[in-house]
Amino acid sequence: MDNKTALITGASSGIGKALAIEFAKDNWNLVIVARREQALETLAADLERDYRCKVQVIACDLTRSNAARALYDETRSRNIVVDCLVNNAGRGTFGEWLGQDPGFNEDTIALNVVALTTLSHLYARDMVQRELGYILNIASIAAFVPGPNHAVYHATKAFVLSFSEALATELKGTGVSVTASCPGPTKSEFFERSGSTKVKALQHTPIMDAETVALEAYQAMLKGEPVKVHGLLNKLIVQSPRLLPKGWIAPMVKRLTA
Numbered sequence: 001m002d003n004k005t006a007l008i009t010g011a012s013s014g015i016g017k018a019l020a021i022e023f024a025k026d027n028w029n030l031v032i033v034a035r036r037e038q039a040l041e042t043l044a045a046d047l048e049r050d051y052r053c054k055v056q057v058i059a060c061d062l063t064r065s066n067a068a069r070a071l072y073d074e075t076r077s078r079n080i081v082v083d084c085l086v087n088n089a090g091r092g093t094f095g096e097w098l099g100q101d102p103g104f105n106e107d108t109i110a111l112n113v114v115a116l117t118t119l120s121h122l123y124a125r126d127m128v129q130r131e132l133g134y135i136l137n138i139a140s141i142a143a144f145v146p147g148p149n150h151a152v153y154h155a156t157k158a159f160v161l162s163f164s165e166a167l168a169t170e171l172k173g174t175g176v177s178v179t180a181s182c183p184g185p186t187k188s189e190f191f192e193r194s195g196s197t198k199v200k201a202l203q204h205t206p207i208m209d210a211e212t213v214a215l216e217a218y219q220a221m222l223k224g225e226p227v228k229v230h231g232l233l234n235k236l237i238v239q240s241p242r243l244l245p246k247g248w249i250a251p252m253v254k255r256l257t258a
């Protein structure tokens with residue numbers, strides 16, 4: 001992918017960092033985005049040393065209002081043509097919804113939903129004009145079921161999946177593909193940060209490596225697959241709403257994720 005550039009949000013750790021490595025292996029130039037600038041600078045230096053790629057760093061907080069527009073404007077002012085947008089930055093919510101800080105939930109929606117939607121809009125317009133582009137949105141298996149104890153998180157990921165599938169259909173024939181990647185539990189900073197390391201289901205389910213998820217997501221994106229669920233067990237789990245009575249699903253998720 002010489003001379004092609006991918007912008008990856010949330011590249012300072014976890015799946016986003018693993019994705020940046022996967023793209024760099026294939027010689028994509030990169031724009032890596034997150035709040036922790038030093039982590040991004042270190043990753044950029046490592047990638048430029050190990051692979052044939054140029055990496056630019058943009059540190060920003062995507063929960064801020066207008067952050068997506070400011071990020072888009074920054075790439076324009078640096079004359080960067082973004083051929084692939086990876087909306088990976090995201091965070092979880094954990095605990096009974098009524099007890100949560102509404103501001104924290106608003107920021108989660110701003111990050112997981114608003115920034116992703118606006119970035120997709122701004123970059124997809126340019127991609128459609130060039131008749132070439134990829135959008136890879138990191139959703140989750142949480143997208144398939146309501147999530148008591150993680151209500152806002154599951155709802156944001158349901159948005160990401162629904163939005164991505166709709167966009168993939170609207171953009172068919174334009175040269176721009178849209179892929180929603182749906183990982184299950186994956187090794188990263190995610191559970192620590194959302195305070196959900198003790199969730200029951202995590203003690204009993206296999207946890208995938210960020211590297212495996214990143215490779216599969218990257219390959220699905222190149223093939224233009226609209227939805228990629230990672231891992232056999234996760235493929236079964238996402239079928240549960242089809243197989244079980246609707247009224248069973250939310251209470252079952254509640255028990256598993258307490």
Ligand SMILES: NC(=O)c1ccc[n+]([C@@H]2O[C@H](COP(=O)([O-])OP(=O)(O)OC[C@H]3O[C@@H](n4cnc5c(N)ncnc54)[C@H](OP(=O)(O)O)[C@@H]3O)[C@@H](O)[C@H]2O)c1
Pocket residue numbers: 009010011012013014015016033034035036037060061062063088089090091092111138139140141182183184185186187188189190191193
């Ligand atoms: N781990 C899992 O089990 C799992 C399962 C399904 C889906 N996912 C999804 O995978 C994606 C990546 O998560 P991860 O598991 O790799 O977790 P992670 O290690 O916590 O990575 C999250 C990334 O998002 C960035 N980020 C967080 N808040 C941000 C903000 N306000 N502005 C800009 N960037 C921000 C973080 O960087 P900074 O802190 O430096 O800003 C970090 O690079 C998320 O969308 C998550 O929902 C994860």
